Amino acid sequence: MTTPAVRMVRLLGTVSLICGMLIVATKLATSTRIRQNQETIMRDSVAELLPGIRKQIIYAIEPSGELKIVPGLETEGPRLFAGYDAAGRFLGVVIETSDRGYADTISAMYAYSPDKQAITGFKVVDMRETPGLGDRIRSDPDFLANFHDLDATHPPKVVKHGSKKNPWEIDAISGATISSRAVGRMLDKSVKDVVPVVLKNRDRIEKGN
């Protein structure tokens, strides 16, 4: 004879086991597709940030600061994408970066031109910012215009909407200050840490080896 407590434990245990199996089955069934989607989004973002690109090489930045060519996107850690046109000419690099936003981590990519020493494009690839406010960092044309030749010889700095004076300043979105500042922080950190690695290895990246 089973007591009510045993019945409760048995039912909850069985339900949890079945639910767990359903979740694992869904994860296994969708993981390849999700990885393919993420890879497509990454490659499309690189193509969008470096117009005219025909070939891209992915480099992983090792803890020692050295660059290593990696075959795909499976590698964890900071990566950069070097882009080349149809004639094999070097166009620039796209660098991954991220920082804590208002709701969760914002992941983004930006194009950097070693010739101009400037950021030439910016794209948010993943975020959970407030719809209609913080999420405008992905779509607001005025905000994205900040990244057309943003001077990267100085650390980028976010300023109040409408008060941009210097070429390294980013005009914040009115009503989305926290998300705008997160973008400023992630670029500031990346320009200080990754751009020197790009400049140090510029010859190698240009040759694609």
Add this chain to the structure above:
Amino acid sequence: MSEAPRTETGNPFTNGLWKQNPVFVMVLGMCPTLAITNSVRNAVSMGLATTFVMVVSYGLISMIRRLIPKQVRIATYIAILATAVTVVDYLVKAISIPIYVALGAYIPLIVSNCLTLERAEAYAGKQPVVASMLDGLGMGFGFTLALTMLGAVREVLGAGTFLGVHLFGPHFEPWVLFLLPPGGFISLALWLLFFAAWKERAAKREKTAEAA
């Protein structure tokens, strides 16, 4: 949540869709209703994700309803709802990452939406499988319809667009207030006012017809 027995009459599908619309009649699920309805696309995606969760989980809950001890029914409902939500989360990510990014934190929050739990308790825990799934489908479509109506008002007035297509000329000054949280409350109040006035007129007309 009320323990009082409810009387559920009529077709479970049409009840949820209109007569007992979760947003405009029962005023349930206000968190996503007010938070994500600043564009039609977000509203429709959220509504469909909620519909999937309700149909699948109500089917499962109804299937095992006689085995669930009364004391642990809410815990069981939440475990099943959370599983359906996690499945939706993975499916949306596998189908389209842009939609997954647009819905943000609101997919996981479906599990704590009082609409989903209320219907599990009031209907799926007591009714047969097909009726429960139809109730989930009707409530889900009713929720999607209400979210879309709110999203349409807010997107048109707040951004001057509908489904991202610009409706007015370059001189249109968007009423940004409608994209902000107060805009959600104002739009909801306007729709509730509209339906209350409509109901009152219909009742008056019925009274006049009866008197004549």
